Amino acid sequence: MPSIVITGASRGIGKGLAEAYAGEGWDVIATARSDGDLAMLSAIDGVEAHRLDVTDEASRSAFVDAVGDRPVDVLLNNAGILDGGPPSVEAWQRSFLVNTIAPTLLSQALADNVAASERKVIALMSSKVGSIDDNSGGGIVMYRSSKTAANMAFKCLEIELAPRGISTVILHPGWVQTEMGGENALIDVATSVAGLRERIAETSSDNSGRFVTYDGQPIAW
Numbered sequence: 001m002p003s004i005v006i007t008g009a010s011r012g013i014g015k016g017l018a019e020a021y022a023g024e025g026w027d028v029i030a031t032a033r034s035d036g037d038l039a040m041l042s043a044i045d046g047v048e049a050h051r052l053d054v055t056d057e058a059s060r061s062a063f064v065d066a067v068g069d070r071p072v073d074v075l076l077n078n079a080g081i082l083d084g085g086p087p088s089v090e091a092w093q094r095s096f097l098v099n100t101i102a103p104t105l106l107s108q109a110l111a112d113n114v115a116a117s118e119r120k121v122i123a124l125m126s127s128k129v130g131s132i133d134d135n136s137g138g139g140i141v142m143y144r145s146s147k148t149a150a151n152m153a154f155k156c157l158e159i160e161l162a163p164r165g166i167s168t169v170i171l172h173p174g175w176v177q178t179e180m181g182g183e184n185a186l187i188d189v190a191t192s193v194a195g196l197r198e199r200i201a202e203t204s205s206d207n208s209g210r211f212v213t214y215d216g217q218p219i220a221w
């Protein structure tokens, strides 16, 4: 069976993805930060749970060691934060650390595992609000700019990793009813997850590097 690594699987979209892939028999390596969330994930048939704080270099390194030399068909960088407070140096740096720097470094660290797999896909859970073209309203500047920068970092990864047969996809999950999305969001986790899985499944060297919504609409950068 194919394997997938999903970061930030304690709740929301990450948890929904872990459940869906495990339900179809994939080998799921899902990450969380708290003991309770790790126990919850471990109780799902087909899920191997690992502790990972993406901002902590030692934690990332221990996680990469735990994955070892296993092939990873899909690496899904899902963990993210939305800090909508007033911008400050500390908060802005944290947004970049979680949303931009960590997924890029983790993808580089696990590139050998992805290259050794059959499907060879690295995905980033970005957001449409990271699109400069789409920004007519402003606001949430720390979140927006960290996602924009993540998009650029993954564009670089696409070019860097193509010679190794790795394809990338940059995803917008929709406005989803999660802790981050809030209860007024337009779609539920199941709808987002179903679309995201289709986008990941269709990712190949022919369309590598797309910035696309869960339901397949291309997003202008």
Ligand SMILES: NC(=O)c1ccc[n+]([C@@H]2O[C@H](COP(=O)([O-])OP(=O)(O)OC[C@H]3O[C@@H](n4cnc5c(N)ncnc54)[C@H](OP(=O)(O)O)[C@@H]3O)[C@@H](O)[C@H]2O)c1
Pocket (backbone or CB within 6 Å): 007, 008, 009, 010, 011, 012, 013, 014, 032, 033, 034, 052, 053, 054, 055, 078, 079, 080, 081, 082, 098, 125, 126, 127, 128, 172, 173, 174, 175, 176, 177, 178, 179, 180, 181, 182, 185
């Ligand atoms: N919901 C939406 O409408 C929406 C729209 C566009 C994009 N997105 C993106 O989709 C992704 C998932 O969002 P969501 O709505 O499911 O959010 P969520 O419910 O807030 O879940 C966020 C996940 O990220 C994890 N996380 C946060 N900081 C972390 C860290 N330092 N290390 C490891 N894990 C960390 C959280 O773990 P803990 O439980 O340990 O905090 C949690 O599992 C994010 O990248 C988000 O930006 C969401």
